[in-house]
Amino acid sequence: MNTAVWILIVVVTIWGLAAQRVPGLVWTTALACAIALWDVFIRPPTSLWLAAWSFFFVMVLPLAVTPFRRALISAPLLREFKKIMPAMSDTEREALEAGTVWWEAELFGGDPDWDQLFNLPQPSLSEEEQAFLDGPVEQLCAILDDWQITHEHRDLPPKVWRFMKDKGFFGMIIPKQYGGLEFSAQAHSAVVMKVASRSITAGVTVMVPNSLGPAELLLHYGTDRQKQHYLSRLARGKEVPCFALTGPEAGSDASGMPDRGVVCRGTFKGKKNVLGIRLNWEKRYITLGPVATVLGLAFRLFDPDNLLGSEEDLGITLALIPTNTPGVKIGTRHNPLNIAFQNGPNWGENVFIPLDWVIGGRERVGQGWRMLMESLAAGRSISLPALSVGAGKVACRATGAYARIRRQFKLPIGKFEAVEEGLGRMAGYTYMMDAARTLTARAVDMGEKPSVASAIVKYQLTEHMRRVVNDAMDIQGGSGICLGPRNFMGRVYQALPISITVEGANLLTRALIIYGQGAVRCHPYVLQEMRAVADPDIKRAVRNFDEAIFGHARYTISNVARAFWLGLTSARLVRSPVDGPAQRYVQKLTRLSTAFALISDIAMLTLGGALKRKEKISGRFADVLSFLYLASAVIKRFEDDGRPVEDTPLMHYACQYCLHEAEKTLVVILKNFPNAFLAWLMGGLVFPGGRRNHVPDDRMNHDCASLLLESSVARDRLTRGIYLPKTTRDALGRLEDALPKVIAAELLERKLVKLAEDYPPLRGDHEAQLKAAVARNVLSAAEAKLVRTAQAARRGVIAVDDFEKI
Numbered sequence: 005m006n007t008a009v010w011i012l013i014v015v016v017t018i019w020g021l022a023a024q025r026v027p028g029l030v031w032t033t034a035l036a037c038a039i040a041l042w043d044v045f046i047r048p049p050t051s052l053w054l055a056a057w058s059f060f061f062v063m064v065l066p067l068a069v070t071p072f073r074r075a076l077i078s079a080p081l082l083r084e085f086k087k088i089m090p091a092m093s094d095t096e097r098e099a100l101e102a103g104t105v106w107w108e109a110e111l112f113g114g115d116p117d118w119d120q121l122f123n124l125p126q127p128s129l130s131e132e133e134q135a136f137l138d139g140p141v142e143q144l145c146a147i148l149d150d151w152q153i154t155h156e157h158r159d160l161p162p163k164v165w166r167f168m169k170d171k172g173f174f175g176m177i178i179p180k181q182y183g184g185l186e187f188s189a190q191a192h193s194a195v196v197m198k199v200a201s202r203s204i205t206a207g208v209t210v211m212v213p214n215s216l217g218p219a220e221l222l223l224h225y226g227t228d229r230q231k232q233h234y235l236s237r238l239a240r241g242k243e244v245p246c247f248a249l250t251g252p253e254a255g256s257d258a259s260g261m262p263d264r265g266v267v268c269r270g271t272f273k274g275k276k277n278v279l280g281i282r283l284n285w286e287k288r289y290i291t292l293g294p295v296a297t298v299l300g301l302a303f304r305l306f307d308p309d310n311l312l313g314s315e316e317d318l319g320i321t322l323a324l325i326p327t328n329t330p331g332v333k334i335g336t337r338h339n340p341l342n343i344a345f346q347n348g349p350n351w352g353e354n355v356f357i358p359l360d361w362v363i364g365g366r367e368r369v370g371q372g373w374r375m376l377m378e379s380l381a382a383g384r385s386i387s388l389p390a391l392s393v394g395a396g397k398v399a400c401r402a403t404g405a406y407a408r409i410r411r412q413f414k415l416p417i418g419k420f421e422a423v424e425e426g427l428g429r430m431a432g433y434t435y436m437m438d439a440a441r442t443l444t445a446r447a448v449d450m451g452e453k454p455s456v457a458s459a460i461v462k463y464q465l466t467e468h469m470r471r472v473v474n475d476a477m478d479i480q481g482g483s484g485i486c487l488g489p490r491n492f493m494g495r496v497y498q499a500l501p502i503s504i505t506v507e508g509a510n511l512l513t514r515a516l517i518i519y520g521q522g523a524v525r526c527h528p529y530v531l532q533e534m535r536a537v538a539d540p541d542i543k544r545a546v547r548n549f550d551e552a553i554f555g556h557a558r559y560t561i562s563n564v565a566r567a568f569w570l571g572l573t574s575a576r577l578v579r580s581p582v583d584g585p586a587q588r589y590v591q592k593l594t595r596l597s598t599a600f601a602l603i604s605d606i607a608m609l610t611l612g613g614a615l616k617r618k619e620k621i622s623g624r625f626a627d628v629l630s631f632l633y634l635a636s637a638v639i640k641r642f643e644d645d646g647r648p649v650e651d652t653p654l655m656h657y658a659c660q661y662c663l664h665e666a667e668k669t670l671v672v673i674l675k676n677f678p679n680a681f682l683a684w685l686m687g688g689l690v691f692p693g694g695r696r697n698h699v700p701d702d703r704m705n706h707d708c709a710s711l712l713l714e715s716s717v718a719r720d721r722l723t724r725g726i727y728l729p730k731t732t733r734d735a736l737g738r739l740e741d742a743l744p745k746v747i748a749a750e751l752l753e754r755k756l757v758k759l760a761e762d763y764p765p766l767r768g769d770h771e772a773q774l775k776a777a778v779a780r781n782v783l784s785a786a787e788a789k790l791v792r793t794a795q796a797a798r799r800g801v802i803a804v805d806d807f808e809k810i
């Protein structure tokens with residue numbers, strides 16, 4: 005064997021071992037074998053042979069002997085880490101450790117196990133859930149009149165409140181034993197989506213009691229007595245709940261709230277010397293607050309007289325307070341951008357409550373932040389993502405139809421490329437959003453509390469709703485701007501900033517949660533390392549640190565090897581559990597996942613704690629992880645639906661868009677990486693042949709836009725689950741009615757245009773053209789009738805409201 009062949013074998017072996025993340029013992033054995041084979045086949049000079057074995061025995065072998073390695077390397081390294089790692093507050097730790105991670109952790113780790121995703125059963129609804137959607141939800145939507153709600157009543161009418169309460173809309177997450185509907189996350193999401201597609205005000209009103217609030221908290225932490233008392237009353241709408249966390253001084257940084265409770269003895273309902281809490285608070289922006297009968301309240305609890313123990317600051321605590329308790333002030337309203345759900349401030353002045361009003365009772369005192377963080381993920385996975393998709397679907401269906409019906413320059417405006425470009429985006433984004441909505445709800449149904457995935461869907465789906473609705477507004481022109489019963493998009497447009505701000509404002513969610521929490525929770529070793537550094541038991545800490553740090557080293561080496569290999573081969577050799585049109589995207593996503601894992605790891609290693617403050621970088625990492633998640637959801641949906649040919653353009657568009665965004669963002673990260681040399685090195689490893697993923701091309705955009713311009717199974721599938729009114733008294737109903745009529749008349753109308761061109765006096769007089777066309781046998785009487793019907797339907801669609809007085 006000559007030296008070149010030997011070197012080649014060694015390099016390939018090292019590469020293979022690195023990529024496979026083999027344990028240290030395999031590395032050691034492999035190195036010993038390599039030196040032995042070198043000796044046998046190449047016969048190196050004795051000095052080199054001695055140097056190689058010395059290196060092996062002095063430097064490598066001790067690493068394979070655990071006690072040596074721990075004493076010589078891990079323990080000193082741990083001491084250094086303890087010195088430099090910033091101390092973490094309890095609130096920070098609880099927020100970081102709350103919830104679970106799931107598929108997003110696979111994407112974060114660089115080598116996703118695709119079987120895990122594709123083996124998930126498809127999302128489905130039980131018969132009972134489907135019957136609820138077809139029955140009470142359909143009936144509710146039919147009695148909702150959004151203009152009346154937002155402009156005239158500035159509230160839901162009493163009959164709508166009654167209907168929602170009676171039919172159990174406020175108890176979707178409450179178990180049947182308490183009289184609730186006990187719906188799956190999938191059904192819960194489907195209900196919110198459908199109601200929100202009809203009225204954002206009604207959607208938010210249904211959403212809040214089923215999201216993070218009294219019911220969710222009671223289910224997980226309530227005492228039996230609290231559950232018995234409240235859950236059945238909440239399920240039947242006998243109590244209207246709200247949850248008050250935010251105040252003037254505590255918005256995004258809610259844990260810094262100044263609202264205080266002091267443990268003391270007081271008089272309660274005539275009984276003296278009751279152990280309880282005296283509360284003072286000021287909250288604002290509280291949804292359902294003005295009409296709530298029970299207020300979930302977050303406050304910091306102090307025990308200066310040590311009535312509960314020895315600590316003075318007991319921490320954030322949660323209590324349920326009936327709003328008729330003396331000292332509670334509630335009832336005034338904010339006006340959230342003309343959307344009419346109930347929202348307002350509330351105050352408490354020296355309100356005395358017994359200790360057993362604390363959610364979970366005395367043993368849950370001071371655990372409020374953890375309870376909130378643990379319960380946040382389920383609601384965040386469902387509510388706003390469902391609302392966003394509802395808005396996206398309405399925009400696609402209605403604005404798509406409008407673009408076919410509305411004519412300018414003698415053509416439907418949807419046929420102009422500038423309009424088409426927006427329509428194509430709307431269709432592709434909405435397909436992607438819906439896929440992510442159902443996938444994440446599926447995770448909740450499997451028992452996950454997906455803290456990172458829920459932040460991804462909250463952020464990305466509300467952002468993409470904003471883009472879809474903005475496109476829709478551009479296409480609607482003046483008809484989107486003039487508010488009134490005929491306008492189906494204006495209120496949705498006004499509501500956009502609300503979704504962006506609530507349940508974790510988007511700037512913060514992107515910069516701090518998706519990647520900040522993701523880096524700790526999704527990374528295979530970082531959390532273990534952090535726990536070891538914080539562990540006061542040194543022996544245990546060294547053992548765990550040793551395991552984590554060497555695992556981490558193998559992980560990084562493997563990502564280097566894999567990233568370069570996948571870059572060179574463009575991931576064409578990656579195994580994909582699916583074939584067909586989506587197969588290539590699985591391979592490309594695997595490649596980008598590895599690139600992300602490598603660059604993110606190097607960023608963490610080089611920037612350490614400073615990465616927390618580098619929100620531009622962490623925000624971009626959040627985007628890459630998000631787009632990998634969204635693309636994988638798209639493929640899963642396409643496969644679950646049975647790869648429908650008609651949906652193929654949507655799948656391609658959404659995947660190409662996500663891949664392009666993820667790759668482009670990685671390049672931007674490298675461009676702004678604080679260490680230029682490392683950035684250059686990583687760029688070479690990750691993109692050896694340059695960038696490979698491009699924006700969806702114009703043909704694909706055209707194919708997606710075309711799906712929105714006429715009735716088709718793909719359009720129905722894309723917009724499934726929203727409310728479609730059956731009457732032409734309604735704006736969306738008019739569009740549904742007009743679209744087939746207008747399409748049926750298009751060819752005939754062309755004949756009229758030709759006629760008017762030939763006989764100029766007919767120009768501009770539609771009725772005269774029709775009569776002339778019938779007289780000249782250009783159209784039959786029946787055809788003329790069809791054109792008249794289409795024309796009337798078109799006029800109905802393009803009309804806007806005007807008012808005597810505003």
Ligand SMILES: Cc1cc2nc3c(=O)[nH]c(=O)nc-3n(C[C@H](O)[C@H](O)[C@H](O)COP(=O)(O)OP(=O)(O)OC[C@H]3O[C@@H](n4cnc5c(N)ncnc54)[C@H](O)[C@@H]3O)c2cc1C
Nearest residue numbers: 247248249250255256289290291340506507509511512515
């Ligand atoms: C209509 C509506 C309904 C609501 N319903 C409820 C409710 O029912 N219960 C309840 O308790 N609260 C509710 N809220 C409050 C909502 O959760 C807060 O508005 C939100 O947490 C942001 O707080 P803020 O508005 O005070 O903004 P601020 O905290 O002042 O933030 C302003 C901006 O700065 C950004 N920002 C702040 N810190 C950082 C950071 N470290 N990194 C990056 N960006 C940062 C934010 O993302 C935001 O964009 C509601 C709010 C609205 C508007």
